Amino acid sequence: MKNHGKWNKIIKTMFSRKVVLASAVVVVAFIVMAVFAPVLSPYDPNYADFAAFLQGPSSQHLLGTDNYGRDVLSRIIYGTRVSLIIGVLAVIIACAVGTFFGMIAGYFGGLVDDVISRIMEAIRAIPQIILAMALTAVFGSGIRNLAIILGISSMAGYVRMMRGQVLTIKQADYIMAGKLQGNKDFRLMFKHILPNSISPIIVMMTQQVGSTILAEAGLSFLGLGISAPTASWGSMVSEGRMYLLQNPVFALTPGICVAVLVICLNMFGDGVRDALDPRLRGEV
Numbered sequence: 559m560k561n562h563g564k565w566n567k568i569i570k571t572m573f574s575r576k577v578v579l580a581s582a583v584v585v586v587a588f589i590v591m592a593v594f595a596p597v598l599s600p601y602d603p604n605y606a607d608f609a610a611f612l613q614g615p616s617s618q619h620l621l622g623t624d625n626y627g628r629d630v631l632s633r634i635i636y637g638t639r640v641s642l643i644i645g646v647l648a649v650i651i652a653c654a655v656g657t658f659f660g661m662i663a664g665y666f667g668g669l670v671d672d673v674i675s676r677i678m679e680a681i682r683a684i685p686q687i688i689l690a691m692a693l694t695a696v697f698g699s700g701i702r703n704l705a706i707i708l709g710i711s712s713m714a715g716y717v718r719m720m721r722g723q724v725l726t727i728k729q730a731d732y733i734m735a736g737k738l739q740g741n742k743d744f745r746l747m748f749k750h751i752l753p754n755s756i757s758p759i760i761v762m763m764t765q766q767v768g769s770t771i772l773a774e775a776g777l778s779f780l781g782l783g784i785s786a787p788t789a790s791w792g793s794m795v796s797e798g799r800m801y802l803l804q805n806p807v808f809a810l811t812p813g814i815c816v817a818v819l820v821i822c823l824n825m826f827g828d829g830v831r832d833a834l835d836p837r838l839r840g841e842v
Contacts, residue, residue: 569833573829574832575829575832577825578825578826578828578829578832580822581821581822581823581825581826581829582822582826582829584818584819584822585819585822585823585826588638588642588819588822589642591635591638592635592638592639592642592643593639595635595636595638595639598635599629599631599632599635599636600620600629600631600632601619601628601629601632602632603628603629603632603633603635603636603789604628604787604789605628605629606626606627606628607623607627607628608626608627609627610623610627611623611624611625611626611627612624612625612801612804612805612808613627613805614805614807615807619631621634621807621808621811622805622807622808623805623808624794624797624798624801624805624808625797625800625801625808630794630805630807630808630811632789633789633794634789634791634794634811634812634815636788636789637789637790637791637794637812637815638791638815638819640701640774640784640788640789640790640791641771641774641775641790641791641816641819642771643701643705644701644704644705644708644770644771644774645767645768645770645771645774646767647701647705647709648704648705648706648707648708648709648712648770648774649709649712649763649766649767649770650709650763651705651706651709651710651713652708652709652710652712652713652715652716652766653713653716653759653762653763655709655710655713655716656713656714656715656716656717656719656720657716657717657720657752657759659674659678659713659717659720660674660716660717660718660719660720660721660723660724661720661721661724661747661751661752662674663675663717663721663724664720664721664722664723664724664725664728665724665728665743665746665747665751666743671721674717674721675717675721678713678714678717678718679714681711681713681714682714682715682718684711686708686711686712686769686773687773687776687777689711690707690708690711690773690777691777691780691782693707693710693711694707694777694782694783695782699777699782699783699784699785700784700785701784701788704774704777704783704784708770708773708774711773712766712769712770715762715766716759716762719758719759719762720755720759723751723755723758723759724747724751724755727750727751727754727755728751732750733746733750733751736750757834758834760830760834761827761830761831761834764823764826764827764830764831765823765824765827765828765831767823767827768819768820768821768823768824768827769820771816771819771820771823772816772820774790774792775790775791775792775795775816776792777792778790778791778792778793778796779792779793779795779796780792780796781793781796791812791813791815791816792812792816794808794809794812795809795812795813795816797809798810798812
């Protein structure tokens, strides 16, 4: 019952602001659109009808067609799937790798900490989009490669966050007691330190999905992300900017989708942060 009441308080705090609730609804709508893309899409996103290229919105094509006669709405729906898959996978990779190395650096300290910290500082010194462009040029694009590349380029923040958490928690009495009882280092790290430092990591993950989606859209816009004919919001904006006069919806709609999804993810991340902060729940 105690845990049930705690979770009720967390959920109540998370959705106490209407803007967070609205953002969560929008995010869920995008997730549903991505999961059920084959059902919701009126056309094959890659089917080219050259007799109907650059048509404006109509009853047959609600958002018109692109420069190859492909249905814009269908490609936006499938582009949602690409953006969310890359955004979530990249954040999971960054979190898993960054959290592990952050724990190692904070727990063992000394030379191990110095080496990991200097490498992460070098990564943080390079803007994420520039580092991602360089890695994409070396390893190529595609959904899997982009997820790995964006994960690697953003893991330094998790290392820094986790290292700081470990430096604080490892001085606690229960960690010292665990050492005296003969517990192995990795057991202490994964059984006691990680669970007690997971809240800020969850907040960072929630907020970083949006920035990762934005980075993927930027790479695709520059021609370094998802390659044709796979639908991607960034590549659609890049293609559509050449035809703003013929069908402005072609370029504007995917750009609006990127902006709305990123803003809503950031607002939802703020709600998660508020919910996991014990001070805002009245527990401190």
